[in-house]
Amino acid sequence: MSNQSGICANEELLNVIRSTPNNGLLIIAAKISSDSTAVEFKEKFDTTNDLLESLDSDPSYILIKDSKKNPEVYDFISFVPDPAPVRAKMIYASTKNTLLRQIGSNVINSQMMFSEPQEITDFVNSSTTTSSQSTLLSESEKIGIQINEEQRNMRALQGHQLVSQNNGTPNSLTFEVNSSAGSIKSLLESNNVITFKINMDNEKVEVTSQTNITSSDAISLTSEHPSYTIFKNGELYYFIYSCPSGSKVKERMLYASNKQGFINHLKDNEGISFTKILEIGDADELEKSLMSSSTEAELKQKEESSKSDNNTQRFNRPKGPTRRKRI
Template sequence: MQSGISASTELHSAFQTLVNDESSRFLLATIADESLVPLDTIASQSPSDFHADLALLAPHLKPNAALYILLRRSPSRFVAVTYVPDAAPVRQKMLFASTRLTLVRELGSEKFEEQVFATTAEELTAEGWQRHEAHVAGEQPLTQEEQDLQGIKEAEAQESGGTGARRVQTSGHLSMRVDEGVVEALEGLKDEGKDENLVQLKIDVPTETITLVSATAGCTAAALSTSIAADEPRYSFYRHKTDSGAAPILFIYTCPGTSKVKERMVYAASRGFVVSLAETTAELPIAKRLEFTSPEDIGPEAIDEEFAPKEEKKTGFAKPKRPGRR
């Protein structure tokens, strides 16, 4: 989902100042009049202690207002933070979530080593950031030799067209990590001879990695409501057999009302990437894109309705009525 909002000239200028001025630690930005605009620049008080400078953000983090924070992690390392508190207005939440990729892309995605999505002010304190760093560091506790071997394997997978876990760039969207087996499962839906006709994907929210949940065989339209997870969001790709014998591919996005706010934001903002991944990387033609709050709402009637011929109501020429007497 893209919002159509773009970065203003003022924001470009303010970010360039942040990049060039090593005494600047934070650049705050928001959305105003359908544009990304700067709010304030905060100078560092402890140039050698990033964690100590995080205390400078506290007065600017409101419990009911979203905010973009572009921060200098070190002299040449920058991080883009999207702060969307739970108490922010719903429309604001969706707008900030759907525009965060645009913000980074327009300012130069190569300048940011990381993107962070926060829903509480506590996450942007020294303690909260250290927990984040520990989590990221714990994702790949590899030795240098293991890292080199992993790099070789990923390079080989890319050379051979494999689907090892790696970052994927799709047209019009930033890159995201795509886990092993995702693209292969999507490509399998093109083969009508295969039994698997329902592929479910999810996002590992902390790492924003697209992962494969399952590839289900012989799923009917009537079984979709019980086959798709009802306790968390899902991206589902379904090969539907129509009465005419065709087998179009449906993209079905479900997001239960019980989903966490952060889940909703990340899934909504990443939906376009997943569709593009299927269409461009897996070369999977998507015939219809459907969205439901709960899998319980999905049924044969709802699916068949999408393919029912639209009846055009024809009306004959009506002769104008004769004006009445005055």
């Protein structure tokens, strides 16, 4: 598909954008028509809650104007949910620039691309000044802001850190490990594959599944969300961090920023040292042949033997013809 789809906004949408009076918060939603011939006006909203209730798994364009802040311009959002079909994502991406040119660059304040409804709410809340929030937000939105603020304060008091504060690889785990099922090392004595998830509701790392397999080929990883998996093969331990392609942005950040902390926790508190740490996207990217059951000594010996063989293999020059003795 080319960079431009050739799809343009219809006149109704452009008129709504140009002629809507400036009074409070205005949100305009637009969608590409079912026959992919035009960008059409869908609906207008006065609150983000109303907008969120109308969103589904289909992409859309969203324009937001706050007349109390700047009555002349819109913030433009390409809302493309992760579950949306690939073709729809491509069409919306290749139509965006044409739509922006039709609206006019002087009318657009900023451009964003979001995949989660909560990102829209966060953007509106962060761009709205404290003095004007009481008039622009609904009661439920105000309560939501207060709850989010309290949660941020609690995390700050508990010493929780953001990914950016640790270059994305913090050494400490910011979540408690749920040990109600016993120590992880003891669980691995009866089940050699244990999968974990981060429960964001109770802020704990929890066991989601335990299985006992006879071969690394039988390992099964979830595709619904990121996960941590421990595989014990013989006397060796392997750590697998999986982040499927459909994972939410917040999940990706959360699991990535806690991975090293969880590994350190397992080493310091459970006495588990890993032979290899594997990081993959989707489950089919897992190279199962890397998880050998050989002892570490055998692995090193094989590697050294392989290097030695490579060093000793040299090209032998063929022997020349033997000289005949003269009689």
